[in-house]
Amino acid sequence: AAGVIQSPRHLIKEKRETATLKCYPIPRHDTVYWYQQGPGQDPQFLISFYEKMQSDKGSIPDRFSAQQFSDYHSELNMSSLELGDSALYFCASSFQDVLYEQYFGPGTRLTVT
């Protein structure tokens, strides 16, 4: 079965640079969630989109922005990168935002040097 696709899988950036992470949800899923997992930490919810509209916002820094496009894929844009942004970034998708289980992608490992 098709799964959530994230690209790139690994990304190395320098401080103050920008990065764009992409997420392609499971076909027919209309909701996308972004999570950040720092080293040794639990995943933290950043932001979610349902039918191309932002549905909720968690602990996402102002330097980050995201959107969901007409084909339901989503991009997380990160600017003015800091060392502390080094983490695994997971995207998850579901069918509708309420009650349904979320399916996670393999993650993008971002390293900021």
Added chain:
Amino acid sequence: DAKTTQPPSMDCAEGRAANLPCNHSTISGNEYVYWYRQIHSQGPQYIIHGLKNNETNEMASLIITEDRKSSTLILPHATLRDTAVYYCIVRVAGNYGQNFVFGPGTRLSVLP
């Protein structure tokens, strides 16, 4: 903040049942309990969810107490590949929708 509490770690012998408890004493009547697991640095994997009835699927069983204040995830025949961090999650109401709050979870070690 997470609305659940779990033991930080548990061991289980390979082939035996693993019973992972979760306390969610403040759960509301219409909130579901979800279980996910994360095998080292992989994306969290959905296991099962339930409201008030016990649930079973090909991966696990979920037993929810009658008062819904706690639940137990049961892996009937644990294997080494079940070693992971297991998260019990009650969706937390956000500004517009319902968020998953992970953590801290139970680190299950299945021993040979």
